[in-house]
Amino acid sequence: MKTNMIKKITAGLAIAMSLVGSVYASEGGVAWDKAPNKITDMAALQNGAKTFSAYCLGCHGAEYMRYNRLEDIGFTLDQIKSEIVNTDAKVGDTMRSVISPKEGKTWFGVAPPDLSVIARSRAGANGSGADYLYTYLRSFYRDPTSPTGYNNSVFLNTGMPNVFWEQQGDHKAVFEEVIVDGNKSHHFKGFEQMTPGSMNPEQFDQMVGDLVNYLQWMGEPVQSQRKTMGIYVLIFLAGFIVVAWRLNKSYWKDIK
Known part of the structure; x- marks a missing residue:
């Protein structure tokens, strides 16, 4: 295991905390942003695969995807071994999580879900599964009342902290009070930057977009050929x- 695996496991655990619960975005909630569609862009898919390896495989698996399938998006076998595989797995193995399902069930009450088709399974009235993931991963804000210190405007009371806080920086949510039928409620208005991240907003959006594109490609690697x-x-x-x-x-x- 590489030296930065602890950080990757932590990120993976955080993602698991989010996905073991409901990931339904309220139809009347925040509108989903349109995810960039770059499933034929090899560079974007490669960047997304690296982010997936670094921040998702700590806890989640992709049991329907083999490492060597990444040759389809331009990786060589040597690159897969050095840049993607973080365990003692072989390039012909499926993408298994670092933790076992038993460990995941012990820690979270249920084994962290497989991410092979996560982008295909999250579609809704607001848009595609890719749109949901793209919006969700960019919608975290600081919330001192949350056990993790974070909340999400797309998935309220999420159990997942902002695993990309170093890249994105910290935000706080701005709400406005509205009265509907005599009842007061708080309407989400937007975000306010608290501390800057290591990336500017354009760079961060690109990183998340590349990750989502990879998740979308992974759900059906032959979709371009099929079309x-x-x-x-x-x-x-x-x-x-x-x-x-x-x-x-x-x-x-x-x-x-």
Whole structure:
């Protein structure tokens, strides 16, 4: 295990705390931002895979993805070994979490969920699963009443702290009091920067966007090929209809 694995496990544990609970975003809550769609951008997918390895694999697995499948997004086997694999796993193994399901169940009451198809499973009326993840991971703010010290405007009372606080810095949420039908409620207005992070907002959004793109790609690595094949099939069927129509006309022309 590498020297920074403790930090990665901590981040993974934090993510597990969030995902073992409900991850439903209220339909009447904060609107989801549109996630960047870069599932054909090899550089973005590689950056996302590195972030996934550093901050997710501590607790979560991706049992439907093998390390060597990352060759599809431009990694060499040597790069996978040195930049992605953080345990004694082989490149032909599936992406298993550092902790065991038994340990996860002991710590959290339930084993941390597998992330193989997390981006495909979180779609809702507000947008795609990628939109949800992209908005959620960028919507943390300081909350001294929370056990973790953080809350999230998309997933209120989340059990997950901001694992990217070093990159993003700390924010506080700004609420305004509104009265609806005589009842007072607090409406989320926006964020206010408290302390800067190691990245500026554009860099941070790009890092999260790359991670979400990787999660989206991992849910179906052949989706780009599938869409391309679908176009070819439709073109073939359009041409075949003409051929079939002409053949049918020729076959029946002497029959009255």
